Amino acid sequence: MSDRIFGVVGILLSIGFAISAFAIQESFLSDAVGPKAFPLIIATILGLSSAVIAFRPDPEPAWPALGRLVEVGASVVVMLLYAQLLPELGFVIATAFAAAYLSWRLGSSVLGSILTGVGTSVGIYAVFHLILGLSLARGPFGF
Amino acid sequence: MELLANLGDGFAIALTWQNIGLALLGCFLGTVMGALPGLGPSNGVAILIPLAFTLGLGATPSLILLTSVYYGAMYGGRISSILLNIPGDEPAMMTCLDGYPMAKKGMAGEALSLSGIASFVGAFLATWGLILLAPQLVKIALLFGPAEYFALFALAFMTLGGVSSTNQAKSAFAAALGLGLAMIGVDTQTGVPRFTFGEVHLYDGLDFLVAIVGLFALSEVFIFLETRHGEASGSGRKLEIGRLTPPWAMIKQCTPTMLRTSFLGFLAGVLPGAGASLGSFISYSMEKRLVDKEGTFGTGDPRGVAAPEAGNNAAAGGALVPMLALGVPGSGTTAVLLAVLLSLNITPGPLLFTQNPDVVWGLIAALFIANFMLLAMNIPMVGLFTRLLLIPPRILMPIVAMVSFVGIYGISGSTFDLMVMIAFGVMGWILRKFDVPLVPIILGTLLGNAMENNLRRAITIDNGDWFTLIDSPLALFLWAIAIIGFILPLIIGAKVKKGMHERRDEEGAISD
Numbered sequence: 012m013s014d015r016i017f018g019v020v021g022i023l024l025s026i027g028f029a030i031s032a033f034a035i036q037e038s039f040l041s042d043a044v045g046p047k048a049f050p051l052i053i054a055t056i057l058g059l060s061s062a063v064i065a066f067r068p069d070p071e072p073a074w075p076a077l078g079r080l081v082e083v084g085a086s087v088v089v090m091l092l093y094a095q096l097l098p099e100l101g102f103v104i105a106t107a108f109a110a111a112y113l114s115w116r117l118g119s120s121v122l123g124s125i126l127t128g129v130g131t132s133v134g135i136y137a138v139f140h141l142i143l144g145l146s147l148a149r150g151p152f153g154f
Numbered sequence: 155m156e157l158l159a160n161l162g163d164g165f166a167i168a169l170t171w172q173n174i175g176l177a178l179l180g181c182f183l184g185t186v187m188g189a190l191p192g193l194g195p196s197n198g199v200a201i202l203i204p205l206a207f208t209l210g211l212g213a214t215p216s217l218i219l220l221t222s223v224y225y226g227a228m229y230g231g232r233i234s235s236i237l238l239n240i241p242g243d244e245p246a247m248m249t250c251l252d253g254y255p256m257a258k259k260g261m262a263g264e265a266l267s268l269s270g271i272a273s274f275v276g277a278f279l280a281t282w283g284l285i286l287l288a289p290q291l292v293k294i295a296l297l298f299g300p301a302e303y304f305a306l307f308a309l310a311f312m313t314l315g316g317v318s319s320t321n322q323a324k325s326a327f328a329a330a331l332g333l334g335l336a337m338i339g340v341d342t343q344t345g346v347p348r349f350t351f352g353e354v355h356l357y358d359g360l361d362f363l364v365a366i367v368g369l370f371a372l373s374e375v376f377i378f379l380e381t382r383h384g385e386a387s388g389s390g391r392k393l394e395i396g397r398l399t400p401p402w403a404m405i406k407q408c409t410p411t412m413l414r415t416s417f418l419g420f421l422a423g424v425l426p427g428a429g430a431s432l433g434s435f436i437s438y439s440m441e442k443r444l445v446d447k448e449g450t451f452g453t454g455d456p457r458g459v460a461a462p463e464a465g466n467n468a469a470a471g472g473a474l475v476p477m478l479a480l481g482v483p484g485s486g487t488t489a490v491l492l493a494v495l496l497s498l499n500i501t502p503g504p505l506l507f508t509q510n511p512d513v514v515w516g517l518i519a520a521l522f523i524a525n526f527m528l529l530a531m532n533i534p535m536v537g538l539f540t541r542l543l544l545i546p547p548r549i550l551m552p553i554v555a556m557v558s559f560v561g562i563y564g565i566s567g568s569t570f571d572l573m574v575m576i577a578f579g580v581m582g583w584i585l586r587k588f589d590v591p592l593v594p595i596i597l598g599t600l601l602g603n604a605m606e607n608n609l610r611r612a613i614t615i616d617n618g619d620w621f622t623l624i625d626s627p628l629a630l631f632l633w634a635i636a637i638i639g640f641i642l643p644l645i646i647g648a649k650v651k652k653g654m655h656e657r658r659d660e661e662g663a664i665s666d
Contacts, residue, residue, distance in 0.1 A: 031351075038346050042610050049606040069321055083376050094559075113551060
């Protein structure tokens with residue numbers, strides 16, 4: 012069943028791609044092929060392969076229980092927050108929080124995950140910023 | 155003797171303190187990444203690219219660092235195969251079959267050192283193969299026009315699913331998805347924006363480094379979170395090694411095996427769509443058929459350890475041939491290496507050998523040096539690497555995630571790129587659930603624009619005649635191979651895949 016849904020989503024994607032390809036503004040100066048042709052070929056392959064996936068599905072993949080899906084979803088949210096807050100909080104603080112969260116969710120104890128978070132963040136800061144001179148996000152405290 | 159002169163120039167480039175240091179660092183990191191389940195050659199190289207890039211390394215030093223990681227990972231994968239019966243990366247899965255039984259018999263040290271020697275032989279011979287074969291391939295490639303290049307790109311995509319693929323529809327889907335992503339941005343020939351939906355950040359296209367790191371490194375983190383696999387695979391087991399020198403008789407017994415499988419592995423590496431995993435698989439199967447008279451394979455036969463290790467290391471060298479000579483990689487890790495070259499504004503392919511001989515020969519010389527370093531690291535120092543197997547993923551995976559973020563942020567300093575990377579990570583995780591290969595997606599985003607340009611150039615030259623694509627014998631030949639390569643797995647794919655994936659590395663199952 013999963014593969015059938017996947018195939019249908021793929022077909023919709025290919026239709027969307029083809030519609031956007033038709034909507035490309037053509038320039039008055041164009042080569043013989045133009046900017047639309049190759050995307051349309053791709054949309055065709057995308058659509059055909061999705062149709063085959065939908066009609067001849069593979070065995071069901073092993074989906075995790077709902078709890079694990081929530082887990083992955085929560086970590087995605089944490090990463091998105093990290094990306095947004097990085098310039099606000101500075102590299103060291105933001106990274107310590109994000110790494111500690113991931114370590115905690117992978118089964119570290121609370122103390123262990125705090126140590127992993129701080130260690131990862133300070134370690135990366137020392138190696139990449141202090142030794143190698145890479146510029147990292149600066150927060151209000153300058154690190 | 156031009157060849158030796160070139161090689162001499164290469165050594166002059168590679169033998170600087172910086173390059174030797176980078177090779178040493180690459181070998182060490184590569185072996186570590188290969189040994190740790192969950193990090194393999196392709197995602198290992200992927201997370202290091204942005205770093206090499208932001209540190210301002212030139213083309214030759216970056217390539218030396220990253221190919222050393224690639225070679226190192228091929229060495230390192232065997233360590234956890236032998237000691238834990240868990241392949242450290244995909245190409246090392248065949249090493250489990252005889253390596254682990256040997257370790258159970260108390261011969262872990264012999265198995266590790268023998269496989270180290272086999273890896274060395276495979277990689278050493280393959281580097282010579284690269285030197286001899288690549289210039290010949292360049293001569294053929296100089297005959298290619300745009301139509302032939304278009305056919306060659308099509309060939310790469312159609313065969314990339316590989317002989318081991320059972321669902322070609324999913325490979326085709328992945329290739330089309332990658333090509334589609336490459337279309338985003340301003341069209342290079344007419345200057346009109348495509349698929350940007352008014353988002354200014356998308357005008358210069360998606361950065362393929364962002365896509366690679368997201369798909370390969372972040373998706374791995376999600377897989378570990380989903381299975382909540384936080385404990386080290388090596389914890390709670392005793393990792394005894396024993397003596398670290400194989401008896402002379404054992405080496406002698408394995409020498410013909412190593413030579414045969416090096417050759418076979420090299421061929422598997424050069425052919426499109428095969429790569430190191432298949433190299434080690436066919437090496438093992440062929441040796442089993444050829445020398446296993448007493449049925450000792452699978453019960454700890456040293457030849458069963460030497461065969462896949464020589465095979466996968468030789469394939470790693472072989473896979474560099476089409477990448478350097480044609481600019482069309484045949485495996486995941488070489489696709490990632492191609493991304494390095496492209497982001498340094500170097501176009502691989504026949505012109506690379508004439509325009510940037512320093513890059514090519516410096517790289518080849520560095521491969522020889524790295525190979526000796528790896529032999530030295532992997533026999534006396536193997537105890538150090540076995541201790542690394544005790545690092546649990548609950549510490550390792552946050553580090554992998556954070557290094558990925560640092561690398562991408564270091565390149566652009568933009569939050570938008572980080573968001574795109576997370577999106578690719580989630581996409582990679584979902585697609586891996588569906589068994590959709592990720593390598594064609596990467597190759598699509600890398601080569602999509604070059605492929606389209608060649609198509610348009612070919613047809614424009616011929617005044618809009620689409621039949622120009624199948625006009626020359628060379629193009630017809632390439633199309634024929636492409637079609638055979640696409641159809642063949644439908645017939646024999648299921649059988650090969652069954653043999654190969656009996657014991658796969660479930661968490662690190664991105665093919666090399």
